[in-house]
Amino acid sequence: MDCGPRLPAPSTPAALALAARCRSAAGPDRPGGDLYDVLLTPNGPRLIIGDVKGHGPAAAPLAATVLDAARPTATTEPDPARLATTLDARLRPHLDAEDFVTLLVADFxxxxxxxxxxxxxxxxxxxxxxxxxxxxxxxxxxxxxDPAPRVQRIRLLPDQRLLLYTDGLTEARAADGTFFPLDSRARAALLAPTLDQALDTLLDLHHQHTRHTPAAADDLTLLLAQPTSPDRPY
Known part of the structure; x- marks a missing residue:
């Protein structure tokens, strides 16, 4: 799958296994409105995923602007909520009245x-x-x-996984109009032996769900993470 704009990411930190898939609504090798980055902060690995209003090439410049705005503090700001509000302030001059960006910061x-x-x-x-x-x-x-996020702390063990995704996953419709379900089949897919196999199997389900509808009209990004060494300092 092709990826939309993002900063050059360092290698995934040893304490976190990661697989990623991304697709632009415009097709292969064309950027879209989804964005993500993989970072290493003094406190551990950090993932950022976001989705700007719109999709395809028209949304790509704003997606790139979001990542550029995150660059100065994304590896040094310890509080993920404060990073989000700082990023909001930096973006305001670049946003039109109807623009917005959904954003998720995950610190491991x-x-x-x-x-x-x-x-x-x-x-x-x-x-x-x-x-x-x-x-x-x-x-x-x-x-x-005017975002006002609060930090959410979730227990995550080495036999567990975390999927970050954009709404191109859950808002994909079948021919009868039903959305893609996060059901037992999706859970089984996400428990495949490797993270790459898990995402490929999930995407197969996604394709089966939408195969009788027109080509996907939204960008799609998936990040699947799993801690590997919870007792070792990052």
């Missing part, structure tokens, strides 16, 4: 992940028995609409 610490969610689809906590959307108790608007 030993035994837990800390989330700051600004209007983004809730990540999925994947265990052998459950597939739980981590909906924030205090929802925040997206960037550009």
């Amino acid at each position: 610490h030993p035994h837990e992940v800390r989330l700051a969610n600004c209007g983004h689809p809730p990540p999925l906590h994947i265990t052998r028995r459950r597939l739980d959307p981590l909906t924030p108790r205090h929802p925040s608007p997206p960037l550009g609409l």
